[in-house]
Amino acid sequence: MAGMPGTGGTRMLAWSFVGPALLLLIAFNLFPLAWNIVLSFTNADLSGGTWEWVGGRNYATIFSDKSFAAKYGAALRTTALFTVLAVAIELALGFALALALRRDFRGKTPLLAVLLLPMMLSPAVMGLFWNLILEGTYGPLNQILGLAGLSQPAWRTEFKLLCLLLVDVWMWTPFMMLIALAGLNAIPAQLYEAAEIDRTPAWRVFARITLPLCAPLLGLAVLLRATDALKQFDLVMAITGPNDQATQTVSALLYQTTFANQKVGLGAAYAIVVLVGVIAVATLFTRYLDWMAARQGREG
Amino acid sequence: MSAALAIRGLTKRFGAVQALTGVDLDLAADELLVLLGPTGAGKTTLLRCIAGLEAPDAGSITLGGVDAVGLSPAQRDVALVFQNFSLYPDWTVGENIAFPLRAPGRAMGADAIRERVAWAARMLRLTDYLDRPASRLSGGQMQRVAIGRAIVRRPRLFLMDEPLTNLDAKLRESLRVELAVLRRELKTPMLYVTHDQAEALSMGDRVAVLDGGRILQQGEPRAVYERPVSPAVARLVGLPRINLLPAEDAGGGWTAGGVAIVPRAAGDPAGRCLLGIRPEDLRLAGGSAPAEVQLVEHLGAALLVTLRWAGMQVQALVGKDAAVRRGDTVHPAADPGRTHRWSAAD
Amino acid sequence: MSFLALERLEKRYPDGFHAVRGIDLAVERGEFIVLLGPSGCGKTTTLRMVAGLEEATAGTIRLDGGDVTRLRPSQRDVGMVFQFYALYPHLSVRANLLFPLENTGLAKMQREVRVDDIAAALGVTHLLERFPRQLPGGDQQRISLGRALVRQPRLWLMDEPLGTLDSDRREELREVIRAQQLQHGVTTLYVTHDQEEAMTLADRIVVMDQGVIRQAGTPSEVYESPADLFTAAFVGSPGMNRIDGLVTGGVCAPLGLPVALPDGPVVLGVRPEYLHPDDAGPLRGVVVMDEYLGAWRNLHLDCPCGRLVMRLPPGAAHRPGDAVGLRVDPAHVLCFAPGDGRRLA
Known part of the structure; x- marks a missing residue:
């Protein structure tokens, strides 16, 4: 609509639509971010009291203090491992499900609704719920394994990261499936007809048409899931608590520093460092998506 | 009597693309002017400038003697018919045609609206279809409804953007005659944009040939066909080609x-x-x-x-x-x- | 035996729509056949059944002596051009043209040669490294034509390939298609609703309506000697005029022509070019619209017998409301049955 002769009335109308969203954005995103930056240069703690400006000391601690750097490195490795595994498994399972559900069949709609259910529930509730299922002695999973005469591992103490992965995959595979389905449905049927007429075997159709044409959308889904997985917190809290070595993600460590150890200033500085890292990853990824789109000669 | 439309020195640029360059155009009060040009000639841009959907970079547009630059599309009182019919699919033919009459600020009584819709339907031979949902019409009927929506308001000017392009060849042929006869009866001026030279020659009182954002020639169809000013015009007008x-x-x-x-x-x-x-x-x-x-x-x-x-x-x-x-x-x-x-x- | 034969071919969709109602057609090797008809007449369904993209509900399709009715599209060895090009958007033009060859036993060198040859023939060599979406419709359709030809299939199928192009590109591509078809001698089935396209391209036109074949014949047969009123009206621009007449004692009103038909109502058909202005003629009409078309003009008249169109030299214009007298060329009046529109004489 650029260049349209606008009048005072339409401009007011436009602001009245955008205004509320803008206010919310300022109140709940921009202000906390600015405040967080301020805090990161202080020695504020949760006990209240007075703050003092400490300059870059919090940042220096993060990058030089041996004991903190070790914790921080471990949390980073845990987060990375969790993110890579969770997103990869969700992508593979979600895409496979989407391929299976692509064609119309009787009962498709209710089946889709059931498959999407886990996505609709609160992660914290899901974590607690899975805690019960995975419980070593009374949990239904081990009950069933016992009935089948199999060993009953202590899931929640021996395979903590696996538990975390299991719940995350269970929750977010439907999301991947949904995006993959949208990608599949956007491929014009005529492309498949043309390939079929040109005697292209099924595997080649998949490799040369389905996969590349879905890739940009799948890439977007991976980006969304990865940014989400990188800040994994709620499941950790629900399943193992924030201070467990095996599952302490970056967010959990942040929580631990800020709230359990009450070092608000240090936590804030750490949050800023993490934020910069996440923005860097996301930027690389969107660049990649742009490049993909440009390669296909899409306009706009 | 002032001209229905007078355009002087109209220029429009989109980034690096010069869409229109110094376009001069006049439309008399009871005239059908066809704007003929190939894809990308700038026809649609010109139409959108006249309708007020696009602001020109330079030049003037006068509608019925009044300077239109700065007026909103609604204030210009022109009716635009697009290539893709753009009807409300779930509404009936009658509701679709009545829509422009229900716009705020028009304050037409229900009886007056009904009468006007019936008149438009009669003109377009749609009377038997008034209660049918638009989604259950054929392409030709849909475009007649779109035209009905344009005439029902009795605007001061019709702007048609390739209204027949999406129809079957056979239908195009008969609808172009219908449309020209209808316009003659309504006595409302019309600017008709097309890339089809048969439509241009057969429908227009006058033809303006547009290419590369410039008007190459304008005149009566026969003058343009028989005395083209340049090889470019000669190539654009006439099939089989010169x-x-x-x-x-x-x-x-x-x-x-x-x-x-x-x-x-x-x-x-x-x-x-x-x-x-x-x-x-x-x-x-x-x-x-x-x-x-x-x-x-x-x-x-x-x-x-x-x-x-x-x-x-x-x-x-x-x-x-x-x-x-x-x-x-x-x-x-x-x-x-x-x-x-x-x-x-x- | 003919190269391609459709025998009582039928298509009924699950929702009950009877798209093709048992058609028979025999196509000789190298023939250019155009399936012509309005939207919904079954022409595209027929083409898609030949391609194998739709399953025939009944009937047989024979190609080069073999029954292919139940074969998958990939087993039929045909090439197809779609209305909306259906190029692979993520592949370069070269990769698009190479795609059908990937599934043949051809060596890499040979494939490259084939692609270069077809690109040169279609004038798209300079576009080989571009991507489809960067190109205008006309170029995309050229590439699509090439993709359907590069494998040298037994049959070339085209579904309204020019439908979305503007008239300039359309005329240009029409010549390209005709030249390629002649050069490769490939048997072609081409679907369109544009009778002019059909007339200029076809060796034989197959006129379809409501799932049946109305007539199959050369362009001049279909034009000059239509088998029924539908074909008479659909072919020609504008179509044939119809005049309701009545035969009494071997003479037909309102033209006063002698006809060898029994008494009763009849529909007379006259092409616009066989009507001539004549103040002493048997018909009279009022000018509704004078369509100037450059090389000629179409005069639309309201007559007591209905709307008639007369094709005239570009000469002087007529005004709406003028009265005009008409006569017809007796040698070119056709008679049709009023009920089913079938040709009588």
Whole structure:
């Protein structure tokens, strides 16, 4: 609509639509971010009291203090491992499900609704719920394994990261499936007809048409899931608590520093460092998506 | 009486693309002006500037004597019909047609609306379909409803953006006659945009040929067809397309590919020219140089004959009783009075 | 035996729509056949059944002596051009043209040669490294034509390939298609709703309506000697005029022509070019619209017998409301049955 002769009335109308969203954005995103930056240069703690400006000391601690750097490195490795595994498994399972559900069949709609259910529930509730299922002695999973005469591992103490992965995959595979389905449905049927007429075997159709044409959308889904997985917190809290070595993600460590150890200033500085890292990853990824789109000669 | 529409020096640029350059255009109060041009000529941009959907970079637009630049689309009181019918699919034909009358600030009574819709439906032979949902109409009916929505308001000006392009060829043919007759009865001025030269010639009181954002020629259809000012116009108007031959002045006559075609006439350019011969003006006998018949196409009422003539490919449109076959040798000739000569630089 | 034969071919969709109602067609090797008809007449369904993209509900399709009715599209060895090009958007033009060859036993060198040859023939060599979406419709359709030809299939199928192009590109591509078809001698089935396209391209036109074949014949047969009123009206621009007449004692009103038909109502058909202005003629009409078309004009008249169109030289214009007298060429009046529109004489 650029260049349209606008009048005072339409401009007011436009602001009245955008205004509320803008206010919310300022109140709940921009202000906390600015405040967080301020805090990161202080020695504020949760006990209240007075703050003092400490300059870059919090940042220096993060990058030089041996004991903190070790914790921080471990949390980073845990987060990375969790993110890579969770997103990869969700992508593979979600895409496979989407391929299976692509064609119309009787009962498709209710089946889709059931498959999407886990996505609709609160992660914290899901974590607690899975805690019960995975419980070593009374949990239904081990009950069933016992009935089948199999060993009953202590899931929640021996395979903590696996538990975390299991719940995350269970929750977010439907999301991947949904995006993959949208990608599949956007491929014009005529492309498949043309390939079929040109005697292209099924595997080649998949490799040369389905996969590349879905890739940009799948890439977007991976980006969304990865940014989400990188800040994994709620499941950790629900399943193992924030201070467990095996599952302490970056967010959990942040929580631990800020709230359990009450070092608000240090936590804030750490949050800023993490934020910069996440923005860097996301930027690389969107660049990649742009490049993909440009390669296909899409306009706009 | 002031002109329905007067445009002076209209210029519009989108980034690096110069869409319109210094367009001058007039539309009389009871006139159908066809804007003819190929894809990308700037036709739709011009239409959108007139409707107020696009602001020009320079130039003036006057509607009924009033400066329209700065007026909103609603204030301009023009009706726009698009190529893709853009109806509300779940509404009935009647509801779709009535829609513009229910716009805020119009305050028309229910009876008056009903009467106006009935009138529009009658004009477009849609009376039997008034209660049918738009989604259950054929393409031709949908476009008639879209036209109904435009006429029901009795705007001061109709703007049509290739309204027949998405229809079957057969339907296009009959609807173009219907539309021209309807407009004549309504006596409302109309600017009609198309890339179809048959629509331009047959519907327009006048034709303006647009290419590359400039108006190349405007005038009555017959004047544009018979006296095109440039080879570009000659190519855009007329199907089968005009034959254009590079010719040389060989002392008193024009030759192309070494064949004498027509004698020189007063006012001809010197030295070299581009010679234009409409296919219907090329006879198959009476000429000096032989040509080989490469293809004979049956166009129904006439035959289109493709010839290889002194190294050039030319086409002749002849009566269907002409005894001509692929592989025949003929001696084409053109009536000097019906050929066109432009200086080669044009 | 013909190269391609459709025998009582039928298509009924699950929702009950009877798209093709048992058609028979025999196509000779190298023939250019155009399936012509309005939207919904079954022409595209027929083409898609030949391609194998739709399953025939009944009937047989024979190709080069073999029954292919139940074969998958990939087993039929045909090439197809779609209305909306259906190029692979993520592949370059070269990769698009190579795609059908990937599934043949051809060596890499040979494939490259084939692609270069077809690109040169279609004038798209300079576009080989571009991507489809960067190109205008006309170029995309050229590439699509090439993709359907590069494998040298037994049959070339085209579904309204020019439908989305503007008239300039349409005329250009029409010539390209015709030239390629002649050069490769490939048997072609071409679907369109544009009678002019059909007339200029076809060796034989197959006129379809409501799932049946109305007539199959050369362009001039279909034009000059239509088998029924539908074909008479659909072919020609504008179509044939129809005049309701009545035969009494071997003479037909309102034209006063002698006809060898029994008494009763009849529909007379006259092409616009066989009507001539004549103040002493048997018909009279009022000018509704004078369509100037450059090389000729179409005069639309309201007559007591209905709307008639007369094709005239470009000469002088008529004004709406003018009265005009008409006569017809007796040699070119056709008679049709009023009920089913079948040709009588």
